[in-house]
Structure formats: C-alpha cells, structure tokens
Amino acid sequence: MNIHEYQAKQIFAKYKIPIQDGITIEDAKDARSAAEKIGGNFWVIKAQIHAGGRGKGGGVKFAKNLEEVEKFASDILGMTLITHQTGPAGRIVKKIFIAGGVDIKKEYYLGIVLDRTAEMPVMMASTEGGMEIEKVAAETPEKIIKVGIDPLIGFQAFHARKLAFGLNLSKEQMKHFGKFAKTLYQVYSNTDASLIEINPLVLTSDDMFIALDAKMGFDDNALYRHPEILKMRDLDEEESTELEAGKYGLSYVKLDGNVGCMVNGAGLAMSTMDIIKLSGGEPANFLDVGGAASAETVAKGFEIILKDKNVKAIFVNIFGGIVRCDRIANGILEATEKTNVKVPLVVRLDGTNSSEAAEILKSANIENIITATDLADGAQKVVNAARGV
C-alpha cells in the first residue's frame, strides 16, 4: 500500500523528522487562505497522487503571489496528471499540498528499500537530489551510496558515516544527517514500510536537513498491525475492479488485451497470460481465484472479467488438485448460468477427475462452452474464439 506525500510527512513529523510542512486542500477556493496561513511570499503547489515525476508532468508549480497560488491550485486540482509512473491513462488529481518556500543550499536523495538479494533493508543516498533516481542508478550508479542494514543490529553510527562521507558532508552537516538517517530508519522499521524516498532531501543554509518531498509504501502483509496507516489508504488511487476483486479474495490485474483469463494459482495465472500471447492473442487480465477454486469464486471471477468490455472470450484454466475437477466443472456451470456469460468460454480442467469433468461440461451442452484438453489446446482455442474464428 502506498500513501500520499502529505501523509508520509505526517508520519515523519510524529518522529520529529524535519519536513517542509504545508496544508492539504481538496477545493481550489481554499488555496488562498491556506497560503495566507502559511505566510511568506513564495509557495509551492503540489499534486497529491501516488506516483513520482509529478513536477515534470505539470503537477508541481511555484507561485510568487496569492493570485498565482489560486490559479495554480485550480489548474492542478482535477487535472489528469501523466508521469512516467502513472502509465498513459494518468491520474486525476483530487488533493493538493500547499507549502511555503524553503531556503535551499543543496539537494540530495535519501531512501530506504528492501534489498531482496541481501534480504535486508538498504539505505541509499545520492548527491543527485531532485533527479529521477532510476535514471541516476542506470547512468551514474557510482553516485548512489548504499548501506545494507542488518535488522538484527538496526541502524548504527557507522552506517551514517559511510553515507555521509560518500556525500562529502562537512562535520557539522554530518551530525545532523546522522540523526536524520537514524530516525528515518526507525520510521521504516516501526511502520513495516517497504519503501521510503525523500527526493529531494534539502540542505538549508544553516546546514540542517529537511524532507522537501516524502514517499512511503508499506508491506501489505503487515498492515494488520498498523491500523493508523491502514486509515491513510486512498481508494481513489487504486483500480476499482482490482479493489473489488480483492474484497472477494481474488487477485486481479487489468491488462490491455481482449482474452480474459481465470486461473487458480498466481504462477499458473501468469503462465496462462504468457501462453495466450505466445498463441497470438493478448491477455485482458491476470486473475488468480486461489488454489482451491469454488463455484462462488468462479462466479465472482466471471463478473470481474466481464466488467472489461474489451473481453471477447474467456479462458478458464484450472488445475484441480485437492479440489476435484468434477466439482469445479459443476461450479463453472452454476457460475455461467448465474452471471449470464455470453462470450465464448474455453474451459480446461486438468488434474484429479478431469475426464469426469469433461463429461459434465459436454453433457450440459451449453453453446458457448468449448472444452480444451490441455494448456496449449486451450490457449489456441481461446485466441481463435476471441478473433471470432
């Protein structure tokens, strides 16, 4: 789960990490009073969406007077912001964060992420603040300094020194940086974060560090022990069909093709997308109905897939193990009737009692159900069906 910049800053503030504070609004008519409250003669207006690259996409503007604050606020609120992380559809901006100016001596990057290879969190710092960090990593990897943090010892002073020397900080700066970095690791560890990014981290003229931006993501498996973070979830930032699928314990990801697929198990579901593509079609989705498919999950699966109007045919690919195929076949018939599936349905059931299952499907004699004997056969049949062949 991801949260917005303003929410991440609220968490930082709780830990007394210096932030560029501001006011979040949802209505442009509140912009002027927010700016007045913040004071000063320079403001930044930032779109709040769960994606990086907001500045480049036009979602961050600098205002020199209150009229500009009002103008930029109304420009940004409601706009569809497209960045390298949103995909071509972009995101509609529903909240903006207004903040005052910060005196900037230098910009850095500071982040913490899980290093899956080292199996521990890694803190990364760079002098290339404000840049797209993926780009820095690809083009000038030597400009990123990394320290792995063994969770058994936590963040130690030597970790901070390695980063600070790598950033060429002065003695005074180093002291502030060390405290900042140590507290940031506490935030990461205490909240079960999966990612923290501060880009840029700003060094002010009095050698203090301030988080000008803040991005946080969390380990979904650990949210049960962080109800206060779960409250920050913004459902507007998530795909509505994916959300609905999640409610029923189904895992769904929408894609751009026209061949729907419903599969039990994540690995087999990905493989089914792959074989549809290899057979000349384009998958419309990833859908895992769980290892043990039932009539209820299958019915819900059909409903979810058919919300996508591009879908021309559906491939039901179930490897029946402990749940026998004959029971799944009956479940599919029940679900087909209940959800009134009109598109061709290619059904491949393999595993325990698969021949009985094939009999059940055949004798039901439903026009749009096409049975398949194996993975390759099913994929070819569904691709043909989607083409109307």
Place this chain on the structure above:
Amino acid sequence: MSILVNRDSRVIVQGFTGKEGTFHSEQCIEYGTNIVGGVTPGKGGQIHLGKPVFNTVIEAVESTNAKVSVIFVPPAFSADAVMEAAEAGIEVIVCITEGIPVADMMIAKKYVQKKGAVLIGPNCPGIISAEEAKIGIMPGVVFKKGNVGVISKSGTLTYEAANQVVQAGLGITTAIGIGGDPIIGTTYIDLLKLFEKDSATEAIVMIGEIGGDLEIQAAKYIEKNITKPVVAFIAGQTAPKGKRMGHAGAIIAGSKGTAKEKMDALEAAGVHVVDSPADIGKKVKEVLG
C-alpha cells in the same frame, strides 16, 4: 531416492488441530507421510487424527523424535512458529502460510540459518517425495515416481509441470515449492546442490517467475556446478511493470526482475529454457533422450 524428506521422515504439524492443519494432515497421512504428532498451544495431551498433540515444539520433538515440521498457523504467528521449530532442533521446516510480514521473515530466516535448519517457504505448497512423503498441500496423485526433480516458486504451476512430466512418461523424485514471497527460506541454489548429489534425479525442472533475482543467481550457479540437464520456465513474460501479480514477491521493480532478463541469464548458463508453459514436459523428455 529423494531429497530432504522420504517415507521414514518423522513429521510434526504446527497448527495441527486448526481447519487447514487438520484437512491437510489427513491428506498427508493418507499419502503415507509419517506424521508422528502435532502442536497446538493449549491442546497438549489430546489425540488428534490418532496422533498426540503437544503444547510446544520442544515437547513434541522430545517425545516423538521428529525431524521435520510443517506449519499451518496464521500469518501473524508464523515467524514465531518457524523460530520455535528451529529452536527445538527441527531439521526441515516447511512453512505453508501466505501473508507473513517481510520484517518477521528477515529475522526468522537469520535465526533458522544460525540453527543450521532448512526452511522451505513461506507461501509455498511444500515438499513431496513421490510415493514416499507429502509434506504440504499439493495433490499427491499427480506426482508419480521417477527421475526428475522439480524446484518452483509456484503452487498450481508446479502441479501442471509435474503432470506434464508424468504425461511424458517420466516421473518425479522430489518436488519442492520454494514460495512466492520476497524473502524465502531456501532458494534454487540450495536445492540444485541437493538434486545434483541425488543419484535418482537425472534432470531438474526449475520454475521461476518475475521479481527479485533468485533465478539469475541460480543461473550463475548452474553454469559452474550443475552437470545434470536443467529445464526452466519463467512465468510472467507478459506481466506489466510495477504491478504485484498475486504473489507478494512477483513484481517487476523498475526494469529489474523481468522474465526476459531471467530467461536470458538461464539460457546463457546452458539451461533449456522453454517459452511456453505447455512445453515443460516435452522438453524434459527431449533432454533425457
């Protein structure tokens, strides 16, 4: 022959009396697995499925001399269960549970390593040594005995692959689901090593997916150390970037962890990589002649 477990392995079940624990323990016993007891805190002294129940793993180990444990406890308590098993001297710990926080697994894995135990999973179907012992949730009937070892991040895709191998007229020595989480106890390399040594295993099927770099580490290892033929399939060639595909670990981060990157690395290491998941069995048959 088989690796890690066989018909003599003495197995206990943690979360024995729960719904999942009960259902799958019954299936395992039916398959012939030597389940010698189980653990459910607070239910010690009872008999469940004809086997003794203990309050703690150490009591279970002391009374039954169990060397293997399979864990069916809810995610919030799983890391604790893993560490309790390691502490009690269990040698092979199989954790089926999905949904364990990453931070918990980081610590549990380090502790298991310190104790010298093998942890399989979490978020996995378990281990099956064909026609000997099933320690997990896979459908036993699919796994006929033979000369092919299987290592996989997935559940149903493992059944699919094993089924193809059997349809091709071959069979399985041991199949291991290593799990789909970002941090898992045992990776490909540890198991490739065991299969290389196992005289009954003549070929190895390796099933990977997007996310992380375990398959790439495996490719490097195979190139230098594995003499037996390896057939590999990587799921998620069509998966979009930045989206979690069911498994917690199946996500392409930036441009890292793509199927193509992994397939290329394996191919370069001399592995027989198949593009289509339907060709796994055929390919194994072909490489074994």
